Amino acid sequence: MTQTLRDTLVGFIIAGLTLTAFLVMGGGAYGKAPIGIADPGVLVGWALPFSKVLNDVAAVMVIGFLAAAAFLVPSTDNEVQGLSVQAVRLASRWATVWAVVSVVYFFLLLSGDIFGKPLTDVAWADITGFLGFSEGRAILLQALGAAVIAVATRFTLGIRSVAGMLGVSLATLAPIALTGHSASSGSHDLATTSLYLHVLGVTLWVGGLAALGWVAIRGSKRLEPAVARYSTLALWSFVVVGVSGLVNAAVRLRSLADVFGTSYGLLVVAKVVALVALGAFGVRQRRRIVAAGSGFVRLATTELFVMAAAIGLAVALSRTPTPVGDRVLQTPAEELLGGPLPAAPTVLRLLWGWSGNGVGLAIVALGVALYLRGVVAMRRRGDAWPIGRTISWMVGMVVIAWATFGGLGEYSHVLFSAHMASHMMLSMVAPIFLALGAPMTLALRTLPGPRQPGEVSPRAILLSFLQSRFSRVVTHPVVGPVLFVGSLYGLYFTGIFEALMSNHLGHAVMEVHFLAVGLLFYYVLIGIDPSPHALAPVARFGALLVTVPFHAFFAIAVMSSNTVFALDYWRDIDRPYRTDLLADQYLGGGMAWAMGEIPLVLVMVAILFQWFRSDSREAKRFDRAEDRTEDAALEAYNARLRDLAEHGKRRDPNQ
Structure with a gap:
């Protein structure tokens, strides 16, 4: 043996x-069951x-x-x-x-x-x-x-x-x-x-x-x-x-x-x-x-x-019975929410409330720990990492925390308006800060490299994934906006929304989907991390300009709808406050409009700023090149102007 x-x-x-x-x-x-009990x-x-x-x-x-x-x-x-x-x-x-x-x-x-x-x-x-x-x-x-x-x-x-x-x-x-x-x-x-x-x-x-x-x-x-x-x-x-x-x-x-x-x-x-x-x-x-x-x-x-x-x-x-047991929840609302219905929302409860959202806790805990580990690794080897990127990443984590297991997350399962606000935070606000944190760049700089020549290291695997055919398709300038806007209409104007709201896994799927689609959208638009498609600022600006109206149309459609989304779910919740479901839905549509358009406008301003900086860098690069060649291009251009002035028309350069 x-x-x-x-x-x-x-x-x-x-x-x-x-x-x-x-x-x-x-x-x-x-243990052998008593007589009359199945064994x-x-x-x-x-x-x-x-x-x-x-x-x-x-x-x-x-x-x-x-x-x-x-x-x-x-x-x-x-x-x-x-x-x-x-x-x-x-x-x-x-x-x-x-x-x-x-x-x-x-x-x-x-x-x-x-x-x-x-x-x-x-x-x-x-x-x-x-x-x-x-x-x-x-x-x-x-x-x-x-x-x-x-x-x-x-x-x-x-x-x-x-x-x-x-x-x-x-x-x-x-x-x-x-x-x-x-x-x-x-x-x-x-x-x-x-x-x-x-x-x-x-x-x-x-x-x-x-x-x-x-x-x-x-x-x-x-x-x-x-x-x-x-x-x-x-x-x-x-x-x-x-x-x-x-x-x-x-x-x-x-x-x-x-x-x-x-x-x-x-x-x-x-x-x-x-x-x-x-x-x-x-x-x-x-x-x-x-x-x-x-x-x-x-x-x-x-x-x-x-x-x-x-x-x-x-x-x-x-297989050991727990002290709390499998307590059967008493009402349909408790069964759907996994706990008692929260009290009527107040500003304080929305800001400082708590919900046992495991998915949100896992994302925030792992996101903070892994990012800080990367920053520490950079500092230990003497490399600089912009403090602004770290702050931006942490702000994004705070937004995710509030929208999932914070006060907003607690009420996102109870009120459509709170759900829509959480949706906008996860898909429109948090991804902006996360993309500005450049997590892929940090990962590529800190993941283990090859220990011997020819080894496929974790860093190489990540790099090959970013350059793969899948990544090229997913990060195409058209795919992000289509998923970003299309999922809004596909989710809320079909029965998918009610099906996902009616079970615990569905809530997690929506939260992960909102965050993932938002990250993909801003990953391409903000363009700090490496991407298979290096878009010029004008192209990113155009993609954003096309996206804004469709998002606004969605918000207007929600506000003007006379049909309550997931009506049976809200009836089962039977909350004693904000009982006018259409009014709450109208408020949610208004939040989608306001909380959606403002981040898009801010990103538009950021892209314009990047465009300006890109032009400035190009001008400086051209000036440095001219200094090295003693303004050869400028002299050639002036010579061409003098030639045109003397002869009145463009001559064949071979003559």
Whole structure:
């Protein structure tokens, strides 16, 4: 038996023992149901949590091996080489396991938790009924994603393609994570988003270490630079796992007394202890490698065993009843909003209110952290970064915060006018400041470059993406304005708006869409960051000039409409204030007009200023060229004028 296989089996045993112990301690273990209550049987009762452990381990291994092949282990070509080829093949095999176990988990969950009957009694109607639940669809989507990865990684060895498969793998984690908490319980957005970030951090952290442990056992000379890059990834993952875990636990714990007074709270404490221990292992590992250049395998193996125990603990925690329980929300408004209806809006509440919007919190937290990390990296190596760009980026983050989880975001789900104001902030105001912050330029200057000649580095991958055919199409001067304006009409004058407003994921989709479309529009117009299409100021000015009337027409159409958008949604909310829906919609249209046109006019002024500066730079460049040639062009021009004056007409220059 090889060391790799032996360590893998030991890891599974540790995870299984930990799972069993904490299931019993937390009350999530299988117990025979009382007479008259549906019982799936002992096989399903115990196989269900163990299949979840195997499912999680398979996902971790897929992501770890793909991350190692794409980013951690150095390469000298556009394709993976040596051990990296084997890493991609191992990722393919683990992806097959991931897909198969996901299907098994689907049937075990259907049998055990949904209908409470043995597997032999499951009927086709039960399967189709489970597919009616978001959780059932999410599991099969994960199985499908894993199957695609298993097949695709059999036929690709390009660094960029492997990096793309890593992105697909991380996205495949999303369906289950985003349906991991009942939509009928409070703080749904915050719970699901923090859970997804938690899962992302864990899989990259544990998977990367597992893959590097395998590389170390194989005796690769490329281990040292791979470990150095992994240390940065591990640090970011540690922070993301810690913060997201605390947020997710806070949603499930009612008070500080629940931390030590409930089984769920004690499991959370155990998980925190495991996280701290893993952080200590990581620090010790890095110090030892820096000091002695060795000792990675022993420390990594110990750390992986602790991680295996943590995975078992996490699965046990997910099956342990929480102190708050899955409290069924009392009214249709609470079900739609994920919490109680806020009080009537006031200026103070709109300015300083709070909403548990996980998507907005994630965007702002990661946006601020990554940008400041880039600025610090620039300063450490002695390069200047304009303070104005940093301030502009932070202002954009503040606008996003207010429009998503601030006071405006809190009322954006309750009032159409507040929703439209939030929409305008995300698509018209925040992107201006973000584009002026030049994030792509900062990323290109601070992302890791090649560690050896020929390596496809993260910086090179980003640059190739910016120069790709996809980017050329998306950043075409026509595409941005069409998406920017067309999505307004397509969203609000169809049934799409009501469909998205009626579920939690729909709110997140709209917020991300508004921000993304606005960023794309201003990315091209403002033109600070590199783009496949370098537009002259006059072209950008023309694109903006064409866009303004269509945006104004949209606002007028909203104000003059006699049809209430998403009427059933507002009726279900049944708010006791601003009950005139058409009046609130009219106000929203007016906000769209005012808050839309003012930023566009400001950008127009900025483009005119850039145009003036461009002409000034061109004039200075021409003057410098003339100084070098002693005004040769001017003398030639004057000579031509004298010739015309003497002969009265233009002569053939060859005569």
